[in-house]
Each structure stands twice: as C-alpha cells, then as structure tokens.
Amino acid sequence: MKKITVMLLAVLLFCVPCMTAFAEAPEQKGATISTTVPATCNVTFISDGGRIEEGENDLDGTEDFDRRSVHTFHIIPHEGKVIDKVLYGGEDVTAQVKDGYFTTPPLVADMVLEVLYKDAGTPVEPVSEPTSEPTKPDTSKPDSSKPDTKPDTSKPEQSGFPDTSTPQSSDNSDTAKTGDTTTAIVFVIATVTAVSAAFIIVLANSRRKERE
Amino acid sequence: MKKIITLALVGAMLSATGITAFAVDYPGGSQDTEIKTTVAPTFTVSIPADTTVAFNDLTTDFGSVTLDSARLAPNKAVQVTIESDFDLNNSVDNEAVIPYSLTATDGTDEETVDADYAATFRTAGEKTDLKINITQADWDAAAAGDYSDTVTFNIAYVDAAE
Numbered sequence: 001m002k003k004i005t006v007m008l009l010a011v012l013l014f015c016v017p018c019m020t021a022f023a024e025a026p027e028q029k030g031a032t033i034s035t036t037v038p039a040t041c042n043v044t045f046i047s048d049g050g051r052i053e054e055g056e057n058d059l060d061g062t063e064d065f066d067r068r069s070v071h072t073f074h075i076i077p078h079e080g081k082v083i084d085k086v087l088y089g090g091e092d093v094t095a096q097v098k099d100g101y102f103t104t105p106p107l108v109a110d111m112v113l114e115v116l117y118k119d120a121g122t123p124v125e126p127v128s129e130p131t132s133e134p135t136k137p138d139t140s141k142p143d144s145s146k147p148d149t150k151p152d153t154s155k156p157e158q159s160g161f162p163d164t165s166t167p168q169s170s171d172n173s174d175t176a177k178t179g180d181t182t183t184a185i186v187f188v189i190a191t192v193t194a195v196s197a198a199f200i201i202v203l204a205n206s207r208r209k210e211r212e
Numbered sequence: 213m214k215k216i217i218t219l220a221l222v223g224a225m226l227s228a229t230g231i232t233a234f235a236v237d238y239p240g241g242s243q244d245t246e247i248k249t250t251v252a253p254t255f256t257v258s259i260p261a262d263t264t265v266a267f268n269d270l271t272t273d274f275g276s277v278t279l280d281s282a283r284l285a286p287n288k289a290v291q292v293t294i295e296s297d298f299d300l301n302n303s304v305d306n307e308a309v310i311p312y313s314l315t316a317t318d319g320t321d322e323e324t325v326d327a328d329y330a331a332t333f334r335t336a337g338e339k340t341d342l343k344i345n346i347t348q349a350d351w352d353a354a355a356a357g358d359y360s361d362t363v364t365f366n367i368a369y370v371d372a373a374e
Binding site: 005026027028029030031032033034035036037038039040067068106108109 | 218259260261262263264265266267268274275300310312344346351352354355356357358359360361362363364365366367368369
C-alpha cells in the first residue's frame with residue numbers, strides 16, 4: 001500500500017507542472033485540401049441540318065473524350081445546306097473551320113459544339129436578281145398582262161427556299177416562253193393577214209375576169 | 213526510509229502546485245498576508261475542416277479560423293500562422309501539381325496568405341475567413357488524377373502587439 005502511495009505521488013509530481021506548461025505551448029493542427037481532375041471530358045454535339053464525324057464515326061448527342069486530347073471534327077452539311085456558324089463552348093469559331101474541318105484545342109472541360117446551317121441557295125439569290133428584274137417592268141406596264149405577272153412574282157419567292165437551282169432555270173424558261181408566244185402571235189396575225197389579202201386579191205381578180 | 217521518501221514527495225508536490233497560502237501567527241502587532249493565485253490562460257481556436265475543391269471552381273470556401281473562447285492575460289493574444297507549399301500534389305505523379313492560393317478576409321480587409329501571414333485574436337468570436345483560389349489556367353494545365361495538400365495552422369499564445 002505504501003509503495004502504491006509513493007508511486008502515485010511520484011506520478012502526480014510530474015503531472016502538475018506539465019499541465020501548466022501545456023496551456024501556453026504552441027499547437028499545430030492541419031486541414032487537407034483535395035480535388036479530383038476527371039480523366040475524361042464530354043462534348044455535346046448539336047447539328048440540325050448536317051452531321052459531324054470524326055474519322056468514320058458519326059458523332060451525335062454527348063460523347064466522352066480523354067482529358068487534354070485534341071480532336072478534328074468533320075462537319076458535313078445536308079444537301080442544299082452550308083455551314084453558317086460554328087460555336088464551340090459558346091465561342092464563335094467559324095473562322096477556324098477549314099474545308100468543313102474543325103480542330104479543337106486540348107479538351108480540359110465539358111464543351112458544346114453547335115453548328116448552325118443556312119440554305120445553300122441563300123447567297124446565290126442576289127446573283128439571279130438582275131436577270132429577273134427586267135421582266136418585272138414589262139409585266140407591270142400592260143394591263144392585259146397582269147395574269148402573266150402573278151405567277152412571275154410568286155416564283156422568285158419560292159426560289160428563296162431550299163431548291164434554288166430549279167427556280168432559276170424556270171425563270172429563264174418563263175422569259176423565253178413569253179418572248180416566243182408574242183412572236184408567234186404576231187407571225188400568225190401577219191400570216192393570216194397576208195393570206196386574207198392574197199385571197200381577197202385573187203377573189204377580186206376572178207370577179208373582174210367574169211365581168212369581162 | 214519509506215516514510216522519508218513519502219514525505220519528501222508530498223512536500224515536492226505541494227510546492228509545485230500554483231496556490232500557496234500562508235498564515236503565520238505573531239504574538240503582537242500586525243503583519244500583511246499575501247494571497248497568490250495563478251489563473252492559467254485558456255482559449256479555443258477552431259480551424260477549417262478538410263475541404264474538397266470541385267473541378268474547375270476558381271474560388272472555394274475553406275471555412276474560417278475562429279477564436280471560439282478566450283481567457284487571456286491583458287497583454288497577450290492568440291496568433292495563428294499558416295504553413296503550406298500552396299501546391300496540390302498529384303497522388304501518383306509527384307511532379308504534377310495544381311498551384312493554389314489562400315485569401316484571408318478579416319472584416320473588410322482581404323489579404324493573400326503567405327509565409328509572413330499571421331492572424332491575431334484577443335476577443336472570443338473574432339475570426340478570419342479563408343478562401344481557396346485556383347486559376348483557370350492552372351485547372352486547364354492539370355493532368356487527370358487526385359490531388360491534395362495539407363495546410364498547417366500554428367496556434368500560439370503570444371505577446372499582444374501594442
């Protein structure tokens with residue numbers, strides 16, 4: 001019992017000064033900051049009016065790619081369409097598209113590649129205007145030609161829509177037809193007049209001969 | 213012999229304790245009696261918990277360093293310094309790192325944490341907010357993988373600056 005008491009007192013003797021010193025001693029604590037950089041990034045493809053390929057793979061919806069990888073996408077418009085604008089991550093990269101190919105910078109975040117298309121004929125339309133314009137004054141001048149002008153004015157509006165090449169040729173054929181019919185009518189009237197005159201002359205000559 | 217050792221230990225223990233009371237009787241006259249005591253300083257400082265930064269986040273709350281409770285001597289303060297190499301280290305490739313910085317905000321004062329940074333507190337409730345900053349360029353340059361770093365907070369009871 002005495003030994004235990006001695007030991008206890010000895011322990012207490014060491015503890016008391018230690019506790020006092022401990023309160024003022026510097027202390028260290030740590031906190032960990034952590035993060036994870038994903039191994040893949042995804043690209044969402046939006047392409048109404050065409051398709052996007054990489055190699056031989058058609059890309060549609062959302063596709064996963066390795067982080068920091070570089071890709072070349074081939075943008076192929078549907079027939080009658082051309083690329084109007086290419087947006088990559090919301091940024092206009094149309095100027096970077098060469099022959100329908102767009103090469104991405106290294107992929108470091110999820111991106112959206114959106115391609116906007118326009119009708120292939122849209123830029124052609126102004127070129128066809130000079131040839132069609134001269135016909136418009138002709139159709140507006142004579143009152144009798146109004147029925148002919150209605151179909152003519154409706155056709156150029158249609159040419160603004162997808163099939164632009166067909167209306168162009170039909171416009172040309174229309175102008176050729178109107179020229180031909182006018183010439184034919186004049187020719188027919190002249191022929192009829194000439195035949196009538198010849199018939200009247202022959203008839204008059206035969207009546208003279210009968211009187212004589 | 214054992215009794216002597218026991219008495220010696222008891223004596224040593226009593227002398228080691230902080231409170232000492234003395235009362236001496238004198239046969240006549242008066243004598244001042246001094247009562248001494250020591251109140252040990254106590255304080256509680258809370259530091260930020262482990263934090264995960266979301267990929268591509270430029271700024272993330274790291275929590276705050278707060279003096280939760282304090283019983284300090286008038287001329288003393290609690291000082292917290294921060295140690296870090298300010299690089300998140302890749303778990304696989306030791307050379308792959310994502311640099312980051314810490315911003316400390318004390319009221320309206322904002323300061324970038326570096327080796328010389330020290331936050332000093334004297335009153336319970338005082339705190340400094342911390343933010344973790346990673347630039348977009350550093351995110352873009354980072355290779356895939358898990359990264360981490362330990363920030364060490366050194367808490368010391370120091371003389372208060374005048």
